[in-house]
Amino acid sequence: MTKTSAQIVVIDDHRVVGLGVKAAFEDHGADASISWAPTVREAWWKRGQVAILDLRLADGSAPDKNIAYINGYGIPVVVYTSGDDPYLVRRAIAGGALSIIRKTAPPDDLVEAVLAAAEGITFPTPDWAAALDADEDFVAEHLSDLEAHILAHYASGASSASVARALSVSKNTVNTYIARIRDKYRESGRPAESRVDLFRRAAEDGLVSYYD
Incomplete structure (x- = not known):
């Protein structure tokens, strides 16, 4: 039986991740040539490769820009992440x-995703996709465009007065909308009584990032 071969470039702050990927392929019975680099610009790219990319790199680069850079070489990207920031995940998508x-998924999931990517195919992960969809649905179904913009500004630390100036509304309007947003989160079973809570909800729903 001929082993499936893959040429993989791992982009991660930690070189040990590359060793883990190699072990996953060996356990799966798939042959893989693996290289590692800490940033997308330090890697050597050629057609036929598949990139495994961490969302958060020490150079502070944005996931969507990293993916666009790699895709520019005709190389597909599989994101390998702790999944702790829905905002960054959505930027990657x-x-x-x-x-x-x-990164907590079974190693075989990563192997199958890489082999699928080599064929230009998405490897679906229904549970994670469902979690993302649920977060997106809250914003789409429960918040107006103005509420979403007010929440994004306010949760990021702006004062009510600053938000009002930025969005050309009154300070009273901002405060009314913030109270309304809190009510909606409370009714959905995700209370956000403090500003910190609001920031967490906004980050969970992809309106702000934990790391911006």
């Missing part, structure tokens, strides 16, 4: 990542 795999 919007940027063109073929699959999103949690």
